[in-house]
Amino acid sequence: MDQNQKKVIIVGSGIAGLGCANELQKNGFSVLILEARNIHGGRISKNTTFADFPIETGAEEIHLPTKYYKLAKQVGANCEPDSNFDSFIEDIGIKGEDIQKGNGVLIEEDDFYEKYKLEKFYNSIMKEEEKNLLCDDMPILEYFKIKNVDQKLFQFYEMELATEYGSTLKDLSIKGYAEHEQRWEYDEKNFIVTNMSHFDVIERAFATVLPLVKYNTPVNYIAIQTNQLQNNGVVVCDSFGNEYKADHVVVTIPVSQLKNNSINFIPPLSQEKQKAIQLLQMGKGGKLHMKFKERFWPSDTYSLILRTQIGLIWNCSYHRSKASFVLCALISGQTSIDMNDPNKRKYMMSELFNKLQQIFKVKKNVEDLLLDYIWTDYNTTKYIEGIYSYPSLNLGSYRSVLAQPVNNQLFFAGEATDPKYFATINGALDTGIREAQRIIQLYSK
Ligand SMILES: Cc1cc2nc3c(=O)[nH]c(=O)nc-3n(C[C@H](O)[C@H](O)[C@H](O)COP(=O)(O)OP(=O)(O)OC[C@H]3O[C@@H](n4cnc5c(N)ncnc54)[C@H](O)[C@@H]3O)c2cc1C
Structure with a gap:
C-alpha cells in the first residue's frame, strides 16, 4: 500500500x-x-512578559537524557543538570528536637535525608513492595500509618511526593509509587533549559x-x-x-x-x-510565579521545601537571569483549588512570605518586596483540566x-x-x- x-x-x-x-x-x-x-x-506553555526570560508556565524540568533531551539539544537548548543546584528542606524537628512551626531552619536536602534516614525508608518500601507485589494496593497515607511514620514527616511527604505527583498521600497508591520509583533512574539526570522555553x-x-x-x-x-x-x-x-x-x-x-x-x-x-x-486519575494543580524587587535568598539556593501550604518552591531565575528575581511554587491538590478563593490565596501567600522572611532572616517585609505574581491554574484550563496523571x-x-x-x-x-x-x-x-x-x-x- x-x-x-x-x-x-x-x-x-x-x-x-x-x-x-x-x-x-x-x-x-x-x-x-x-x-x-x-x-x-x-x-x-510560556509567558514572555512577566520577566526578562521566558517563564515556564507548564512543564519545566527535563527528566533524564531521553528523546526529548536530544531534541532540545538539537534545536539549541542549553540543558543544565539540576543536580548542580542547592536544595534545602525546612527541618521538621522530630527525634526529640522541638522546632516549632514558625521557627524553622533550612537544612541541605542530602543532610535532611541522612538525618531522618529517608533514603533507607524509600528503599525499604521498594524491597517490601517487591516481596509483596501481589498483595492489595493501599493509599500511601494508610501505609505510612501502618508503618508508624512520624506524623511530622507527613507534611514533608505531602510536599516532596504528593505535590510532585499532583496528588495527596490519601490518593497515591503505594504500589504505583514504589513501582514508579523503581523504574525511574535518578542520579544527575534532570535538567532545566536556561536559554529558551x-x-x-x-x-x-x-x-x-x-x-x-x-x-x-x-x-x-x-x-x-x-x-x-x-x-x-x-x-x-x-x-x-x-x-x-x-x-x-x-x-x-x-x-x-x-x-x-x-x-x-x-x-x-x-x-x-x-x-x-x-x-x-489526573492530579489538580498549577504554578505560582512571584517576582520580587530584590533577591533575599542566597544566590546559590535553588529549591526549597517549606512547612507552609504553599511549600514546594524553586528559584527560576537561577542560571536564567541576573536582573529578574522570580520564585515559582508548584501547587497541587486542594491547595490549588483554594488558590481561586481570593481570601484563601491571600492567606496562603502571606503565610509563605512570613516563612520566607523568617527563614532567610530578611530585614524588610517580604510581602512589600513582591512586584507581581501570576497564578497559572491548570484545573480550570479548558480542555486540560488537571496537571498530570499520577500513580492512582x-x-x-x-x-x-x-x-x-x-x-x-x-x-x-x-x-x-x-x-x-x-x-x-x-x-x-x-x-x-x-x-x-x-x-x-x-x-x-
Ligand atoms: C504545571 C505543570 C508542570 C509540569 N512540570 C513538568 C516538568 O517539570 N517536567 C516534565 O517532564 N513534565 C512536566 N509536566 C507534565 C507535562 O507538561 C505533560 O506530561 C505533557 O506536556 C503532556 O503532553 P500531552 O501531549 O500528553 O498532553 P497535552 O499537552 O495536555 O496536550 C493535549 C492537547 O489536547 C487538546 N485537546 C483536549 N481535548 C481536545 C478535544 N476534544 N479536541 C481537540 N483537542 C483537544 C488540548 O487542548 C491540548 O492541547 C508539567 C505539567 C504541568 C501542567
Missing part, C-alpha cells in the same frame, strides 16, 4: 500530538491535527507540522468501522458539526477529557478501556490497556499512556512517536 495516500488525524497538539505528527510526516503520511484551543503545546523547543523542533494544526476545533465524536476485513476509515466530527475522514486517528487528549466523555466513541470503547479511563489506586498495567489500538484505526497517546514516564514531557513525546511507529509498521510489510 502506498502510505502517501494514507491520512491520519491527530486529536490534540500537545507534545504527544506534535511528535506523532512529525514522525508520520517524515514517513510520508498525510496528517491533520485538530486542536480544541487557539494554541499548540498543551501543558507546555520548552515552548520554543517544540516550535523549533516541530516547525514543519505546526501548519497542519487546525485550531479552535474541539473534537466531539470519533466513529470507526469495526469490521476487521474492511477498513472503511474513521470519521471525526468537531463541535461545529464538521466531519473529517481519515484512515487512522490518534487521540492524545489529557485523561481528564477522556474521563468527562468530551469525545464520544462510536462504537463505545471496550469495557477494559473504560476501566482504564476510570482508574486513571489499583491502576496496575491499565496505562498499557488504554494505549492498545482499536482495530488498527484508533490509537491512543499522551502522557497518561506511558507506563514508565507518565506525567512528563519526555514520556508524552515517546507515546506520540510510539503510536506513529505503530501506524508506520502497518504499511511496512
